[in-house]
Amino acid sequence: MNKLYNNAHEAIIDVKDNNTIMLGGFGLCGIPENLIQALVKKGTKNLTCISNNAGVDDFGIGLLLKTRQVKKMISSYVGENSEFERQLLNGELEVDLIPQGTLAERCRAAGAGIPAFYTPAGVGTEIAKNKEIKLFNGKEYILELAFQSDFAFIKAWKGDALGNLIYKGTARNFNPMMATAGKITIVEVEELVPIGSLDPNIIHTPSIYVDRIFEGKNYEKRIEKITTQ
């Protein structure tokens, strides 16, 4: 079975209006640049995006906000995007803010066939509203549900045509869990390597999770805060 695609445009051909898409990355680090740009070009509307952050005004998911393709963002921190804040305060954008660890675990649970789990994060806060609370060993925990998503857009460092992936540095972040969680998982890699060239012992994402893969182009890898000694 062929998972290999020529480019982002071909790989997202069946993404539709109103779909839910997970996007890997932390800030602008490890985001699927090619897939986001292809989605902007495609113009798909009313998307729900699950991503830790919402990019900046003119890069990353910010590009999709600018074109008003996003109906709802599910994120943990959205502080770097003024267009986002404007749309939100004007009621033009739905936002679901979720503790970062809960966001990560709800992705992991989705991929792991765990429909729900208990976490201490958010107990006693507005996050706990309308959620089931249960005591374990005398401490309160909140029941949180696995996410459901139509697609996962993933960025990896190296990958083979079967879909085995490795990530580089902290560009790993949400990518591995989201790769397990999409109904259809689409991966862009910086370098497509021959099958058999990756050591089985150091694969971060086993091929079984990956439905489509292609080698991305022209990575900008913009840095939000270049900080030096």
Add this chain to the structure above:
Amino acid sequence: MNKLYNNAHEAIIDVKDNNTIMLGGFGLCGIPENLIQALVKKGTKNLTCISNNAGVDDFGIGLLLKTRQVKKMISSYVGENSEFERQLLNGELEVDLIPQGTLAERCRAAGAGIPAFYTPAGVGTEIAKNKEIKLFNGKEYILELAFQSDFAFIKAWKGDALGNLIYKGTARNFNPMMATAGKITIVEVEELVPIGSLDPNIIHTPSIYVDRIFEGKNYEKRIEKITTQ
């Protein structure tokens, strides 16, 4: 802070009667040979052991069964040990049999601060008895609890003095999750390597989980079923 110990005997000095111990390994593959042997020598009694299997009659956890140090086994498959079967059928040994994926996930949950999660494994079977059942998207799931354990006995391939670990081949199995789950995690490695010699990008167990580490000796690595072409 020094995590480095000279040998298994020093590393298990505070293991006590009635403790619960997790032991990594699948069959005899990836078991903490040095730690098991030290525990036999120490003679600690009434132990509860959490391990996928129970070893064979004269190796692995089988050694602890022979000396009657084990009060209770929590495992998924115990078919390779006739002494085990004898003790069990005679009522000399308590046994809790758990689906393998649930066993793995209860270890993972323990390390991840998740007190409980839902799984489909065992729905409609005797495993579900007296457990909470809940519907998600019209399907039944069982609530399963994180394990609690006093110690985790882990076998890794290479490790540094901080406790960063990598495993080899399928000797990985339950070791990484159990390493996260022990109140005190004790690791034996085949090779102790200098701090900084392991690539941060391929660490299987980050140092934060490891409390004690030593280089093991005289690995037998017995094979249960040598099968060749």
Add this chain to the structure above:
Amino acid sequence: MGLNKFQIAQRISQELNDGDYVNLGIGIPTLIANYIPNNISVIMQSENGLLGMGPFPKREDVDPDLINAGKETITTLDGSSIFNSSESFAMIRGGRVNLTVLGAMEVSQAGDIANWKIPGKMVKGMGGAMDLVASAKNIIVAMMHTNKKGESKLLKKCSLPITGINCVKKIVTNLAVIDIENNNFILKEYAPGVSVEEIKNATEGDLIIADSISEMCLQ
């Protein structure tokens, strides 16, 4: 009577699709790996933490750190990956394994399977079977049609403690290929030299003869 275990494996191999991720249980299912059609590629998952399992090693290549879920020494193929037990069952529960083939002691016409325990007699444990049958999209049972006493293993209801409910989709035995639909066994194929009457007699549960019934083809 009918097929031997190698032929059962051979027949099941026809159910594989190109690109399938497959988990094969201990016993007859393991033999299926020997009969994969040349024109397709499937990837074997071993629940102790390996995807891309290869054949058994040559004697000089035996590695104690590389075994399958049956504790046998094995090899890895190009494109394989190794992971921990939690990740292994994550992909199983997550529904990413396309086909699971298991042995069984009993199967009911509702698709319930019993293969882990004989009360008072056998206490080996369920291993990964309960996770597999609770999660797999497609489950095929490979087994003999009757037990050593000659009693049917295809029952109205399982008498042994069950491993999972409503999960088996197809059964391939020494006598027949049988689908499970709407709480019935549907006889689809008979083994060469085996009569429908013989299969009926060996099946305790309700058996419906499919319109399209045919003789098994083993090339």
Add this chain to the structure above:
Amino acid sequence: MGLNKFQIAQRISQELNDGDYVNLGIGIPTLIANYIPNNISVIMQSENGLLGMGPFPKREDVDPDLINAGKETITTLDGSSIFNSSESFAMIRGGRVNLTVLGAMEVSQAGDIANWKIPGKMVKGMGGAMDLVASAKNIIVAMMHTNKKGESKLLKKCSLPITGINCVKKIVTNLAVIDIENNNFILKEYAPGVSVEEIKNATEGDLIIADSISEMCLQ
């Protein structure tokens, strides 16, 4: 009045123990890394997936694939490890991080903390703060004693949406070191040149003066 933000960081660095795994929030907490005593070794966790975070890189070593939770470029030290976000919060919720230092907009005398939202004004999100405060064994808040309007940030009850309950153990401000015990602020140390009276006036919540009160020592 009192300490500047660098001195607050310096004072908190005295709370570190050898071998501690530490998570430092954005702002003043980040500065603590510059004041780690020479005779101890601590390991920094960054919740985006790094253990063993080093200093900021030299200009020529900047790597876009290596950032901290504040999105700043950083480096790794020998013995570091990189992992995914789920693993990162597993170790946080699992209680393996020994000390968490956070900024705050408000802290109550019950140890509640508010630092993620100003209704109708600021909608940045909680990031990892809710997971950290719900899980960490030891949480220290680093902040100015009063806000820009001169109002106390140490309150009987938080007025802003809270991030976590009963979690803050110690507060280090420009004016004082204050522990939280039994629903009270306990004044333990005052900043050089700051009077107890000034601290009392800047604290809205109930403040108890410790018997052992002393001046902060900043070497």
